[in-house]
Amino acid sequence: MNTSVSSTIRDRVQHIETIPSIPAVFLPLLKLLGGSEGEVNVEEVVRLVSYDNSIAAQCLRVASSPLFGMVQAPKSIKGAVLTLGLRRVETILLTCCLGKAFPAKKWVLDPVVFWRHSLGCAMVCRRFSEKLAAADGEKAYMAGLLHDIGFMVNCLAFPREFGTAMERACREESPLHEAEQASMGFTHCETGQALAERWKLADDIIEVIAHHHAIEQSQKAQPLVALVHLSDLLCRMRGLGYGYYERHKVDLVSDPAWAILLQQHHDLEGVDLVRFTFELDEAVEEIHALVSTVFGGA
Amino acid sequence: MERKSREYFVLTATAKMTIAAHAPVTRLAPNKGAGAIDPVYRQVRDLVYKVSGIYKAEEKLYLLADGCGRRMQQLGVRNPCEYWDHLTAHPTRDGELRQLLNEITIGETCMFRSQPQLDALRKVILPEIVADKAKQINKRLRIWSAGCSTGEESYTLAMNMLEERDRLLKGWTIEILATDLNDRSVETAKTGIYGDYALRNTTDYFKRKYFSAADDKKLQVSPELKKLITFSRLNLQDDSKMLFMKGMDLVFCCNVLIYFDGVSKSKVVNHFFSNLNLGGYFFLGTSESLMKLNDQFHLIHFPGTIAYWKPSLSSGKL
Numbered sequence: 001m002n003t004s005v006s007s008t009i010r011d012r013v014q015h016i017e018t019i020p021s022i023p024a025v026f027l028p029l030l031k032l033l034g035g036s037e038g039e040v041n042v043e044e045v046v047r048l049v050s051y052d053n054s055i056a057a058q059c060l061r062v063a064s065s066p067l068f069g070m071v072q073a074p075k076s077i078k079g080a081v082l083t084l085g086l087r088r089v090e091t092i093l094l095t096c097c098l099g100k101a102f103p104a105k106k107w108v109l110d111p112v113v114f115w116r117h118s119l120g121c122a123m124v125c126r127r128f129s130e131k132l133a134a135a136d137g138e139k140a141y142m143a144g145l146l147h148d149i150g151f152m153v154n155c156l157a158f159p160r161e162f163g164t165a166m167e168r169a170c171r172e173e174s175p176l177h178e179a180e181q182a183s184m185g186f187t188h189c190e191t192g193q194a195l196a197e198r199w200k201l202a203d204d205i206i207e208v209i210a211h212h213h214a215i216e217q218s219q220k221a222q223p224l225v226a227l228v229h230l231s232d233l234l235c236r237m238r239g240l241g242y243g244y245y246e247r248h249k250v251d252l253v254s255d256p257a258w259a260i261l262l263q264q265h266h267d268l269e270g271v272d273l274v275r276f277t278f279e280l281d282e283a284v285e286e287i288h289a290l291v292s293t294v295f296g297g298a
Numbered sequence: 299m300e301r302k303s304r305e306y307f308v309l310t311a312t313a314k315m316t317i318a319a320h321a322p323v324t325r326l327a328p329n330k331g332a333g334a335i336d337p338v339y340r341q342v343r344d345l346v347y348k349v350s351g352i353y354k355a356e357e358k359l360y361l362l363a364d365g366c367g368r369r370m371q372q373l374g375v376r377n378p379c380e381y382w383d384h385l386t387a388h389p390t391r392d393g394e395l396r397q398l399l400n401e402i403t404i405g406e407t408c409m410f411r412s413q414p415q416l417d418a419l420r421k422v423i424l425p426e427i428v429a430d431k432a433k434q435i436n437k438r439l440r441i442w443s444a445g446c447s448t449g450e451e452s453y454t455l456a457m458n459m460l461e462e463r464d465r466l467l468k469g470w471t472i473e474i475l476a477t478d479l480n481d482r483s484v485e486t487a488k489t490g491i492y493g494d495y496a497l498r499n500t501t502d503y504f505k506r507k508y509f510s511a512a513d514d515k516k517l518q519v520s521p522e523l524k525k526l527i528t529f530s531r532l533n534l535q536d537d538s539k540m541l542f543m544k545g546m547d548l549v550f551c552c553n554v555l556i557y558f559d560g561v562s563k564s565k566v567v568n569h570f571f572s573n574l575n576l577g578g579y580f581f582l583g584t585s586e587s588l589m590k591l592n593d594q595f596h597l598i599h600f601p602g603t604i605a606y607w608k609p610s611l612s613s614g615k616l
Contacts, residue, residue, distance in 0.1 A: 173421065237599040247421045250599040251607070273597055274587035277604065278353040285357060 005186050012157040013194040025052050026097045030142055033090045040086055046077045049093060058096040059089070062290070091119060091290065094145060108155045108163045113243035115291045118145055120240030123283055124231035127276070132265040135227070143208040143228050146201070150192025150209065157191065158184065173247040175236075177213045189213055215257050223264040226257035238277065239284050338378035339363045342398075345385060350399055350556050351587040358585075365401035369394070399556045407447055409454045409492070410499040411552075412584050414602030416458055419548070422600055423579055424466050427547055430577050430610060437469060442546045442573065443476040444534060445554030449487025449527075450496055452476035453519050455550070456526045457508050475543070477532035488529045490519035535562055540569040547575055552583035567591045577610030 025048050032044055049056045056077055063080040064073035074080040081089045095115055107114075125144035129135035154162035161184045169179035180187040193210040201209075204221035208228045211218040218225040233250045235241065252258055252273060262268045339362055346362070347353045354362045366381055373394075375381045384394050410416065431437055439459070443452040452474055459472045478484050491512045497505065509517040532539055534554070549570050555563050570580055571594055580595060581603075582588065588595060588606060595606035 234599065237601055239602060241601070245417065245421065245601055247425075248601070249418075249422050249426075251596050252599065254596060272589070274351075274589070274604065275347065275353060277599070278355055278585070278587075282356040 006190065009157075009186060009190050009194050013153060013191065013198065025049065025055065026094070029093060029097070030138075033086070033093075033138070042078060042081050042086075045081065045089075049077050052097075055093065055096045058099075059092050062092045062096070063089070088290075091123075095119060095291065098145075108159050108166060109151050110243055112291050114148070114151060116287055117235055117240050117242060118148055119291060120235040120284070120287050121145070121147060121228065121231050123287065124234055124280060125227055127280070128227055128231055128271075131271045131276070132261075132267055134265055135223075139204070139224065140227055143205055143224055144231055146196070146205055147208050147212050147228050147232065148188060148192065149195055150188025150190065153191035153195045154180075154188055169242070170244045173245050175246055175248060176242050187213065215260060222260050226260040229257040230255065230261065234277065234280065238280050240287065335359055335363055336378045338382050339366065341382060342366060342378075342385065345395075346399070346402070349395060349560075351582075351589045351591075352399070352402070352556060353585050353587065354402070355585070362402055365398060368401055369398055407450050408496050408499055409450045409457075410501075410504075411451065411454070412603065413499075414600065415550075415581055415584075415605075416454070418600035418603050418605065419455075420458055420462060420466075423548070423605075424462060427577065428466050428470075430612070436471070438471040438473065439467065439548075440546050440575075441472075441474045441548045442543060442550070443474065444532075444549055444551040444570070446476035446478050446487060446529070447480075447483050448496075449476060449483075449490065449529065450492070451550060451552060452487065452527050452529070453490065453508075453523055456523045457504055459526065460508070460522065472526055474527040475546075476527050476529045477534075478529075479531065479533050481531055484529050484531050488524075490524055491516050492519075493517075534558075534566045534569070537565075537569070540566075540573070543569075543573045545575055546573045547578050548581070549574060549578070550581045552581065553586065555582070555586065564591050571595060571608060574608045576608060577612075578608050580606040580608070582606075 029045070029048050032048065033040060049059065059077060060074060060080060063084055074082075074084070077089070080092075084092075098118075099111070099115070122141045122144035125140035126137045129137035129140040151162075154165075162180070165180045165183040166176070168174070168183050169176045172179065177187045177189070189210050189212065193206060196206045196209045204224050207218050207221040208225050211225050212228045212232060215222060215225050215229050230252055233252065233255070236246055236248070237250050258268070339359055343354050343359060343362055366378065370376075370378075370381045373381070373384060375384060385391055385398065388394065427439065441455055441459070443455060446452045456472075456474055459467065459474070463470075463472070476487060478487070493514075493516045497509075497517060505517060508520045508523050510520065512518040532543075534540065534551075535558070551570065555566065558566060567588060571592055574580060579598070582605075584603070587604075588597075592606075594608070596609060598605050598607045
């Protein structure tokens with residue numbers, strides 16, 4: 001990307017009419033929920049969530065939805081954690097947090113589609129990590145969840161240009177980042193990077209946001225970027241893409257990202273990719289239903 | 299999307315606690331209306347996957363449970379645990395596993411059975427093959443429907459290829475070979491008369507274009523579809539005949555390999571690999587996989603489906 005495009009992006013991100021602010025509880029919550037060895041202090045989660053009543057209320061509304069088939073709706077966040085399981089509550093909380101940062105009326109991309117993809121990618125990243133002894137599952141989850149935040153920036157700072165790119169991608173059935181590059185001259189990777197730097201996210205997460213479509217450019221976090229790249233591809237091939245047909249074939253094992261990940265994680269070789277794919281399909285339905293519930297069928 | 303009933307165990311615990319990654323989930327069998335799926339069926343699912351490559355996803359687990367139920371009834375077995383012993387410890391376990399596979403893969407077929415496969419074929423694979431063969435003088439596309447049963451898949455492929463005849467495949471010769479072990483199936487396929495059940499996924503557009511009325515409210519496939527397909531009897535385990543099936547661009551072998559034991563399956567798959575041209579694709583049924591039967595094929599993901607690819611010279615992946 002040349003310097004002038006880069007400065008245009010930074011300038012626009014600085015001057016977005018309503019600057020998306022990351023909810024105060026988001027980062028501490030992520031840190032807390034990613035507690036080691038699955039041990040999480042539920043009281044602390046409840047305390048944090050209660051700082052933001054609207055997030056707590058939305059979380060309870062979702063937890064009470066028919067999706068979870070509860071006989072009795074949970075009346076508190078603690079009740080929700082105890083009945084739904086921490087991972088589901090985590091997903092609900094983080095979706096509510098990020099959903100709050102971006103006003104629904106500003107979306108060019110359907111927010112339901114966007115969240116399905118982001119949550120799907122987060123889940124695949126975590127599941128992939130679980131297969132790799134040395135991988136950090138919670139870091140991977142966060143990276144998957146946030147990898148495409150550049151699309152949100154595009155909606156706010158470049159709505160007209162991004163709308164054209166989106167139309168082009170749907171018309172040509174091409175990958176969205178290629179359509180962005182062809183029609184805007186830059187992609188959500190650059191705009192996402194600008195927002196991530198502004199939000200002061202961790203360096204490796206910024207690398208993921210900036211380079212998940214061009215792993216070779218990653219300097220500091222190649223294995224994590226490679227993991228997100230592969231998970232992103234897999235999601236797009238299994239019903240968690242951007243809501244249109246992508247004329248695309250994916251050979252994950254021959255992808256350069258696979259080799260990068262393999263260097264770091266030798267146990268990748270033993271992963272049964274077909275079974276992994278079938279298992280992912282099981283979760284797709286739940287993600288579809290969850291996101292529709294969070295956004296009230298938006 | 300259909301929302302299935304779910305039941306979650308309620309964890310009773312103190313506030314500061316260790317929580318499993320997911321609260322244990324049990325689902326009601328949707329067709330039963332009551333009673334959770336016995337965890338033994340997940341063990342059966344894993345066993346079936348291990349020996350056959352067939353994977354029944356969580357929402358389809360009730361189909362596996364139903365199949366086990368029918369076998370248990372025939373055997374007079376009282377509960378899933380006892381049936382598990384029949385599958386793993388009993389002297390007749392291999393035979394029982396075969397019986398179970400028959401139960402869960404009962405010949406349920408129809409036209410347009412897997413739209414994601416057809417989309418991958420028309421939107422991604424055909425353009426790729428057409429580009430690969432751009433410099434060849436005789437442009438010929440050869441497709442093999444191996445284990446074609448009563449012909450639904452073969453005619454579906456024929457319709458989709460004819461749809462491309464004036465576009466991508468303009469000037470191409472299209473050949474579809476459809477084979478099955480069962481003589482009666484092959485005869486039925488040749489007749490090409492189908493009822494509502496086989497046509498339940500076929501749109502009016504295709505019905506109008508490629509069918510005419512037959513008696514008994516059934517539809518008859520058009521002569522131009524028939525012309526594209528050669529039906530014949532073939533035993534996939536007949537090595538000498540398999541060697542002659544050369545020059546395929548695409549092989550479809552859906553829900554057939556389950557009937558073979560491990561060694562035969564591996565042999566058949568290796569034949570398919572040889573039968574394919576470089577750059578050709580091999581499709582299985584939607585819940586089937588090759589597992590480790592052949593490490594020369596590349597697993598390829600397309601939107602909503604997977605296939606196996608024989609690398610081409612130009613790909614540099616041979």
